[in-house]
Amino acid sequence: MMIKAKRTQLLTMMTLLFSLSVPVMAAERECTPLGDGPEIPDGAAATEAELVTSQKAVKEYVAQGEFYIQCLKATEVKLGEDITEDQQQRILLAYDQTVEKMHQTSEAFNEAVRAFKAK
Structure with missing residues (x-):
């Protein structure tokens, strides 16, 4: 019971702290770690179409994560x-x-959107 409580506590802490990297085997297949995030355009110079394309890429990246x-x-x-x-x-x-x-990528996109709206 103590081990299960510690595991739950650790998972809760990790949710708050954030992190990826070491591939881990799942059943008979390997979990594929999340790679680098998509390129986020400079919001101050980007077009609306570029931001929409970036938004789709960020959503896909988060879904992969x-x-x-x-x-x-x-x-x-x-x-x-x-x-x-x-x-x-x-x-x-x-x-x-x-x-x-996932957090860093989403935050970078949000910063680009704020910069776009500020111009």
Whole structure:
């Protein structure tokens, strides 16, 4: 019971802290880590069409990140009580890094939109 509470506590903390990177095996397939985010145009110089295209790319990127997070969760469930401390730490690190990348990409896009609206 204590281990489960600690795991829940760690997952909650990682959700708040953000992060990705180490590929983790899920079932028989490998979870594919989230790569670099899409290029975000300079909002002060971008056209509306460029921002719309960028918005679509950011949404797709975030969706890929969410899929990877689900894969990580499935890996943890599959490992169950047999999960090692190392495996758990790798999953948490991958989760944390993924959330951070998604956050940074979304924030960069939001900054571009604010710059676009300010011109």
